[in-house]
Amino acid sequence: MDIGFIGAGVMGRPMAANLVAAGHRLTVHRDTPAARADLGTTVRYAASAAEATRDCEIVVLMLPDTPDVEEAVCGDDGVLSSLRPGTLVIDMSSISPAAERKIATQVAGAGGAYLDAPVSGGEIGARDGTLSIMVGGAPEAVEKARPIFDVLGSRTSHIGPVGAGQVAKIANQIVVGLTIEAVAEALHLAEASGVDPLAVHSALMGGFASSRVLEVHGHRMIKGQFDPGFRIRLHHKDLRLAAEAADQLGVSLPGMNLVHVLLDRAVRAGLGDHDHSALRLLRNERAD
Amino acid sequence: MDIGFIGAGVMGRPMAANLVAAGHRLTVHRDTPAARADLGTTVRYAASAAEATRDCEIVVLMLPDTPDVEEAVCGDDGVLSSLRPGTLVIDMSSISPAAERKIATQVAGAGGAYLDAPVSGGEIGARDGTLSIMVGGAPEAVEKARPIFDVLGSRTSHIGPVGAGQVAKIANQIVVGLTIEAVAEALHLAEASGVDPLAVHSALMGGFASSRVLEVHGHRMIKGQFDPGFRIRLHHKDLRLAAEAADQLGVSLPGMNLVHVLLDRAVRAGLGDHDHSALRLLRNERAD
Numbered sequence: 337m338d339i340g341f342i343g344a345g346v347m348g349r350p351m352a353a354n355l356v357a358a359g360h361r362l363t364v365h366r367d368t369p370a371a372r373a374d375l376g377t378t379v380r381y382a383a384s385a386a387e388a389t390r391d392c393e394i395v396v397l398m399l400p401d402t403p404d405v406e407e408a409v410c411g412d413d414g415v416l417s418s419l420r421p422g423t424l425v426i427d428m429s430s431i432s433p434a435a436e437r438k439i440a441t442q443v444a445g446a447g448g449a450y451l452d453a454p455v456s457g458g459e460i461g462a463r464d465g466t467l468s469i470m471v472g473g474a475p476e477a478v479e480k481a482r483p484i485f486d487v488l489g490s491r492t493s494h495i496g497p498v499g500a501g502q503v504a505k506i507a508n509q510i511v512v513g514l515t516i517e518a519v520a521e522a523l524h525l526a527e528a529s530g531v532d533p534l535a536v537h538s539a540l541m542g543g544f545a546s547s548r549v550l551e552v553h554g555h556r557m558i559k560g561q562f563d564p565g566f567r568i569r570l571h572h573k574d575l576r577l578a579a580e581a582a583d584q585l586g587v588s589l590p591g592m593n594l595v596h597v598l599l600d601r602a603v604r605a606g607l608g609d610h611d612h613s614a615l616r617l618l619r620n621e622r623a624d
Numbered sequence: 625m626d627i628g629f630i631g632a633g634v635m636g637r638p639m640a641a642n643l644v645a646a647g648h649r650l651t652v653h654r655d656t657p658a659a660r661a662d663l664g665t666t667v668r669y670a671a672s673a674a675e676a677t678r679d680c681e682i683v684v685l686m687l688p689d690t691p692d693v694e695e696a697v698c699g700d701d702g703v704l705s706s707l708r709p710g711t712l713v714i715d716m717s718s719i720s721p722a723a724e725r726k727i728a729t730q731v732a733g734a735g736g737a738y739l740d741a742p743v744s745g746g747e748i749g750a751r752d753g754t755l756s757i758m759v760g761g762a763p764e765a766v767e768k769a770r771p772i773f774d775v776l777g778s779r780t781s782h783i784g785p786v787g788a789g790q791v792a793k794i795a796n797q798i799v800v801g802l803t804i805e806a807v808a809e810a811l812h813l814a815e816a817s818g819v820d821p822l823a824v825h826s827a828l829m830g831g832f833a834s835s836r837v838l839e840v841h842g843h844r845m846i847k848g849q850f851d852p853g854f855r856i857r858l859h860h861k862d863l864r865l866a867a868e869a870a871d872q873l874g875v876s877l878p879g880m881n882l883v884h885v886l887l888d889r890a891v892r893a894g895l896g897d898h899d900h901s902a903l904r905l906l907r908n909e910r911a912d
Binding site: 523 | 745758782792794801806807811816826832833869873879
């Protein structure tokens with residue numbers, strides 16, 4: 337298929353490479369040295385989102401944040417300015433659910449279809465094509481996108497209408513963030529008590545406290561291995577999206593708010609590019 | 625073996641019954657109608673902890689809280705007043721780690737050995753003999769107690785010296801409590817967003833958010849099934865022990881503190897005898 341691919345960052349480049357390897361013809365925006373280094377002449381390059389969209393059946397976006405997607409789709413020289421009726425636009429960025437719904441309405445007004453399809457799994461999942469993809473949108477659009485998802489991920493969950501993918505992603509990041517904090521506090525208590533954290537970890541894995549986070553991030557904390565993984569500053573951004581969504585909906589998410597603050601402290605403490613299991617390190621910084 | 629069993633409550637009665645069924649001779653304190661109803665004439669009854677201790681090789685305690693264990697062991701007519709040298713005292717209550725260390729020192733002074741061995745698994749685990757047992761104490765004492773543990777539980781973890789069992793239990797309750805709150809907030813966000821919580825739950829089970837709590841307590845929340853299970857008021861007590869331990873150690877556990885406050889709110893809202901997954905219900909009580 338002819339695919340316009342907008343967003344050639346750390347996630348986007350290996351995703352684009354996997355689509356090329358699966359036989360798709362890609363037009364990539366932006367044209368950067370990093371994109372040229374990773375993708376070379378296997379793709380065409382476009383000077384604008386509009387140019388990447390032209391003559392494509394599917395447009396994929398993988399951008400850092402809400403304003404980037406709004407600009408790429410609705411801005412000058414954006415996707416909408418050259419969208420042909422029938423084109424499917426798939427936003428795989430992690431952004432605001434409310435913004436997705438507004439953008440989707442505009443794309444529909446131009447005759448296109450829209451999916452929000454944020455991912456988890458990080459750089460490794462992007463490279464290995466093992467992302468977990470959470471999709472919001474119409475069932476027909478999801479079916480049309482499935483060959484793309486099957487290349488990029490190992491698990492695709494259709495959550496509901498447009499925006500539902502972002503809601504699931506935010507829910508995921510709330511659970512992961514709070515569980516990391518839980519494990520960090522439990523291991524901190526063990527160490528402060530002079531008790532072997534590995535023995536506590538092992539005992540907890542056998543019961544209701546067991547989780548993927550306890551297993552993976554707990555081991556990282558015990559070994560002091562905080563190379564990413566998933567970076568503190570990205571998890572901080574994801575919980576900013578959670579805080580915005582909670583605010584818009586008028587709901588109270590106190591645990592999320594606490595971890596958002598702790599991630600903010602961690603970024604300010606210079607831990608932004610550490611793995612999110614480095615929330616454990618904040619425990620060593622108490623004053624008294 | 626001749627076992628003194630102190631504490632014939634909701635947990636203690638089925639545990640005592642399992643020890644009787646395994647062929648042990650029990651002397652139970654206290655002698656209550658509930659104990660008579662469950663244990664009948666299969667055990668002897670003692671009017672005091674001292675009487676239950678006399679002529680026994682092993683004394684097991686299963687009591688509600690720290691002062692109860694202090695009183696039963698060190699008080700008038702307590703275990704210490706009739707303890708023979710060589711007797712093993714096993715405290716399976718969930719109490720303060722620091723208190724266990726003090727009590728163990730006094731038992732050692734009287735020539736006895738001591739283990740702290742709190743459990744998780746609740747009434748069902750006590751009845752089915754499938755408790756998870758977290759043990760602190762000397763290796764020889766753990767070996768001597770192993771036949772008892774094998775009757776009462778399906779998993780015994782020797783964590784470290786006396787007090788380490790309680791530390792592991794508290795760590796467990798911190799992780800479970802925070803993970804329940806995480807799942808409650810994630811599902812609340814989904815429902816407030818108009819997104820099917822079951823679809824979000826299913827998507828999250830496939831990735832790093834997956835946990836026993838997401839699986840079990842998440843389903844309880846979605847179905848609105850809040851019959852215990854493990855009661856809010858007991859989890860509240862366990863996090864009081866966590867707060868005391870953190871205070872004594874001078875460590876900061878902000879997530880634990882938050883969930884402790886939320887459990888307190890839940891008890892005050894009349895949810896104390898609901899399953900701890902009923903933290904989800906607090907999400908419906910916001911003012912604005």
